[in-house]
Amino acid sequence: MSDFLYFFTFQDSSIAFVVIGIILLGVGSAYVGTYSFLDKKALLGDAISHAVLPGICLGFILAGTKNPVYIVSGAFFSGALATFLTSWLRKNTRLSEDAIIASILSIFFGFGIVLLTVIQKSGNPEMAGLNQFIFGNAIAILEEDLWIYGGLAVFIILSLSIFQKEFSLLVFNAEYGKAIGYPMGLIRLVFNVLMILSVVIGIQAIGVVLMAALLITPGAAARFWTDKLGNLVILAGIFSAVSGVMGTYISFVLPQMPTGPWVVVFLSFLALISFLFAPKRGVLSRYISRRSYLKKTHQDHLLKALYRALEAGKKNMTIEEIYEAYPFQKRESDQSIDNLISNGLIIKNQSIISLTPKGKSESKRIVRLHRLWELYLNEYMNIAPDHVHDSAEKLEHILTPELEELLENRLNYPKLDPHQETIPRDHDEL
């Protein structure tokens, strides 16, 4: 607990630096990553993050120490080379995109390993610090590192905010952008540069292997909560920043723990919660709405059956007749009957079921929609009368009053459907 207070009250200025750094880099990479996620190029971030390793090693060899300027420039150039090669191969060979990305990723990483072992065997005492770039150690961020990594993060965030319109065009409709005269090639280039930079700034804290997660996961998770680009970016940034701070805290309390993996675990946890519980898109809420839709269709079908009985001159149906009409659905039928009773649409007397006035009007509405749609398909789509039933069976549950009005108008308030059955209106008596 004292660790917790010590960490989160920022008594130690170096902790404050680390936290500021991780928040900036988290927000920056989530921002870029959200765009590349929307562009369906999430795995390019993975390729770039593996591909910066040889650059880091070269920077180290040239500088002889862990100089952040050399490391960042080296990483940037090898990331840029990988991005260039990826798009060159896509244009000039018939390899599929995933084979290209996987090849580039592993070739660059392999070359990076060669350089890393060469450095290792050269016996340079600074070598120990170099391993941190693979798995990341946020605690090792120093003030001078912060100026570079933090500055680049701020640069990324500002560029994306200022040119939000251009990048949205790139992601959502590049062809249109080209047509109205935007230099899409240049915008793509700038975007790729920002993407590489966002990988580069994360290597110290998160490490090259897992940096892909910071690009991909926040956007994917945030997408479950909102449809607005602005909210999406903000939410992704928050997810990323929160996970970053949590991961840093873990490697502060347990110093042998690298930061990157913990940030990724927290981030994935937030993503999992989003996938499961987000309203509308989440697995759970889609399951619930599917269930309630199925319930509604079953109830609609029961009402229809009762209405058809009325048409045939029967005032009611026995519960056995209903079970017979829907074989193997006894439990669902019972449930639907209970629901319809509590909504005041039907009444049950012993085992005899009949429609209330309210139920009559509701069942008429469903039958009317069904038959209107059949007629519409028949008249306007030229579909044979014996082929229209299935489509109407689905649409009767979802046609809105507005659409009903349109159909009535278009068909000029018809009396009969293609099967010569009456289309019921509210004022009709049965």
Next chain:
Amino acid sequence: MMSFDQNAFLIIFTASMISISCGLLGVFMMLRKMSMTGDAISHAVLPGIVIGFFVSGSQRGLEVIIGAGILGILATLMIDWLRRKARVQLDASIGITFTLLFAIGIILINLLAYKVDLDQECVLYGEIAYLPIDLWITGGGQNMGPRIMYLALLNLILVGGFIYLFFKELTVTSFDENFSMVIGIPAGVINLGLMSMVSYTTVSSFEAVGAILVVALLVVPPATAFLWTKKLNQLIKITIGIGIGIAILGYYLAYFFDSSIAGMVVSVAGIVFLASALYKSKLFSNRFGTSTKQESFGN
């Protein structure tokens, strides 16, 4: 140096077997456009390896292979679940799955640091150079030769057998999943089988070449071969040829530069790949008039 060096031969022999096993599986992964799934699996088996190490107490245990196999299949299922049930787009599903599982693996290594003889570097790039001194001694004390060589041989036999036995099924499901369903081949089962073989190969090879470089051997030789031919039989033959070639060249270059052998093998593979791409590209064919007609196949 040029005289017959038994250690060099053993290392090259083992490295060739590993790259052939990987290449054979990689051809089918590539045809299914699942190269990145292969990448994901090879990262994702890490927690399985660590847990297997912890349970068995040694790297020889069957538990390690079982653990990694389970994780490999779990990764495949998780990608599938994210894509189908949670409706996350495919590239993001792959990215989320492998980063999470890899992160868990690294955390486990650090948690069990004093109980498991396994470090981060070994996982990353293995060390095939120690192969000649890591011997398989039988119960009777007889020296049978390098242990990893036997692992690689067993792996090659199983992968070769798998592909030989299910060649028709693998081919049909790679090219036309719907057709395979129609003629009664369970595409899902074949797919899971292939993924299990990839997981098993990753585990069997990771001590020698590291978990991440296995990806390179899975992906790069088939991709290079694909630049030269479209026929499946040719594709497999060229992949095998490249696998042997990069093992030999990689070994001697690594010897020369005193670097990681596995890393160098991959670097050589990369150079071969990029050179092939350059030679086969529109750029080259336009300038020098070679007859490499470009078709929009596998676009």
